[in-house]
Amino acid sequence: MRVMETYGGRRTQAERDAITVEIGYALCSAAFAAAVVVGAVAGPAWLFALPRVVETWLVRAGLVLGPVLFVVRVIAVLVRFRHTTQPSQPGRTSPDS
Numbered sequence: 001m002r003v004m005e006t007y008g009g010r011r012t013q014a015e016r017d018a019i020t021v022e023i024g025y026a027l028c029s030a031a032f033a034a035a036v037v038v039g040a041v042a043g044p045a046w047l048f049a050l051p052r053v054v055e056t057w058l059v060r061a062g063l064v065l066g067p068v069l070f071v072v073r074v075i076a077v078l079v080r081f082r083h084t085t086q087p088s089q090p091g092r093t094s095p096d097s
Contacts, residue, residue: 030073038066
């Protein structure tokens with residue numbers, strides 16, 4: 001046997017496609033969530049005449065929380081994808097079935 005085959009071999013096209021789709025989903029959903037948080041936190045400062053201190057605090061908080069949420073969301077989606085395992089036989093959920 002070749003070393004690649006005993007160690008797990010190469011990924012199939014379907015596995016590569018699934019990973020690509022999951023990465024795309026992680027990035028798009030993270031960008032959307034980050035934009036919503038930035039808009040929700042910093043939006044009032046951009047829309048209303050607020051005291052300068054409050055306006056500065058809201059904008060800075062939004063610009064910090066947005067990227068943090070983006071990174072957390074991407075990591076959470078990709079880790080969850082890595083841990084989901086498919087049953088080896090469709091319709092069965094455990095080896096005892």
